[in-house]
Amino acid sequence: MTAHRPVSGGRSGPVDVCVAGGGPAGAVAALVLARAGRRVELLDDGGQGRGHRCAAASGPAVKAGEVKAGEVKAGEVKIGEFLPPAARPLLSELGLLDGFLAAGHPISTGTYAAWGSTALHGRSHLFDPYGHGWHLDRLRFDAFLREAAVAAGARLRRAAVLDQHGDRLIVREQPTGVTTELSARWMVDATGRRCVIGRRHGHRQRQDRxxxxxxxxxxxxxxxxxxxxxxxxxxxxxxxxxxxxxxxxxxxxxxxxxxxxxxxxxxxxxxxxxxxxxxxxxxxxxxxxxxxxxxxxxxxxAHGLRLTPAAGPGWVAAGDAALAFDPLSSQGILTALHTGAHAGRAVTGCLADEGHTTAALADYTAFLDGIAAAYQRNHAYAYSQERRWPLSPFWRRRRTGGTPLFGIG
The missing domain is CATH 3.30.9.10 (D-Amino Acid Oxidase, subunit A, domain 2)
Structure with missing residues (x-):
């Protein structure tokens, strides 16, 4: 167990769900759970330990341990900037589409690729049934999702998750640095590749380097x-x-x-x-x-990662904590939104009927299995199309018949 300094801030009373991580997966999971009437604590660390993301700053009207959902600093960047057209129906289902469109994120009309040859080949979204995609301002997009979760009733807390002990999370409050224990009946691990909760329960399979x-x-x-x-x-x-x-x-x-x-x-x-x-x-x-x-x-x-298992009694993982993809897929944010929504629904079902827990977690795992299988097929196909450098270690590793995808790393 990782050693931390003694808990100095006491222990908060239990809530229904602690959602660890305020990115797209965590915010959407908190939104779904709060709309179902559950008491939800959404923990966002303000980008601590991830230098490309800005810290949200609390103002004088914000209580200690809380943070305004929409505040971001200027001049910072978070990569993972493409949202594909297929996100439109999900955002609509979540009641977020109108607000998202009003934010005015620049549209993406397609891609150009020099892949398999030196010539550029274009792929347009013109004939996509869902229309165009978007180039996101990730900080503003993430803040928008957190605002929606707060509006639904989730409590947003600025805190970095350090560890998990049973039904307790050890967190460091921001910006005070006070260490606190939080209790919850269920936990959603949306801490990204850090996978703070999930790594205690499963093992992570790494795709490459x-x-x-x-x-x-x-x-x-x-x-x-x-x-x-x-x-x-x-x-x-x-x-x-x-x-x-x-x-x-x-x-x-x-x-x-x-x-x-x-x-x-x-x-x-x-x-x-x-x-x-x-x-x-x-x-x-x-x-x-x-x-x-x-x-x-x-x-x-940027390597692919998969957590196995990605759910168990009292916890589920979503977003990059459950499945992280090679950026070539352009599916990272969309997968985070989908897994966050499904994780929220799975936990809602488990809280409503404890006898339903096994079935709900099995359904969630099957959902992740389907995403992973489709990703592996598409990943193998995409990399197989580039054959110009047969002696290159980078490309040789990705040929069909090479290192298995999601092999233990």
Whole structure:
């Protein structure tokens, strides 16, 4: 067990559900549970330990341990910025579509990809039955979902989850640093790849060693045709692949490769620019930029992960805590929304009828199994389409017949 300093803030009375994590999965789970009349504590750590996400700041009217759902700092970025058209019916079902559309997130009209050849091939959302997708301002989107959960009756608490002991969560209140115990009949683990609760109950299967090095270049004038392009551009290279897209903060550029294959120079601005300059299509989107103005790159894990089991008596995992995907899938946020909603419904059913617990958790597990199976098929197919570098360790590892997906890592 991880050692922590002694609990100094006492112990709060039990609630029906503690939802650990205030991202899309956690916020939607809290929303569903609160609408079902359950007492819900939604814990959001304000981005502590994840430098690319901003901390929500509490104002003078906010009680200690609570946080205003919609407040975010300027100048911060959270990657995971694409919401596909298929999110529209789910947002509508949750009663969130009108509010989401009113927020004015930039639309995504499709993608361009140089994958399998040097030529760019376009895929438009024009004929998608759900219309276009969106380039999200993730901080604003996440805050919107938390606001909806609070409006439904969930209590939002700014706290970082440190550990779990039975029906208690050990949390560190933000910004005071006071350590507190919270009790709940059920817990939803939406702590992302940290998987604070789930890792105590199951084991995590790792797909590969994929990491993302990324930075955001300042916006250029919208009349610059290279920078104004609204489609995401994906480009495969010998050591991995790149993508770039416009987000409200500027132009996001991301390089995906395996941790053991990553050039150490990617950790500095000049090295990142040098690697970027060797691309064909991505560099054209950066025609107005140069090495001197390249922001310092940041890094994030991007490998697939799966928790097994992802649910048990008294707890369920949702979002990246249950299933984390390679960014090539473009399904991360959509999966977080779906798993959050299903987790909330499963726990609602368990609280309403304890005799229904086994069946409810089995249904939830089957739902996750279906998502994982579809992802594995699509992942294997997508990577099999790139065959230009047969000797490249990155691509050789991803050929059909190589390391099994979600093999133990």
């Amino acid at each position: 994929l990491v993302a090095a990324y930075t955001v270049f300042p916006s250029r004038p919208m009349d610059d045709p290279a920078d104004a392009e609204a489609r995401t551009l994906v480009e495969a290279t010998a050591r991995g692949w790149w993508y770039t897209t416009r987000i409200p903060a500027g132009r996001l550029v991301v390089h995906l490769t395996d941790a053991d294959l990553a050039d150490p120079s990617l950790r500095n601005s000049h090295g990142f620019w040098h690697a970027l300059s060797r691309t064909v299509h991505v560099r054209q989107r950066l025609s107005g930029h140069g090495p001197a103005a390249t922001p310092l790159p940041r890094w994030a894990p």
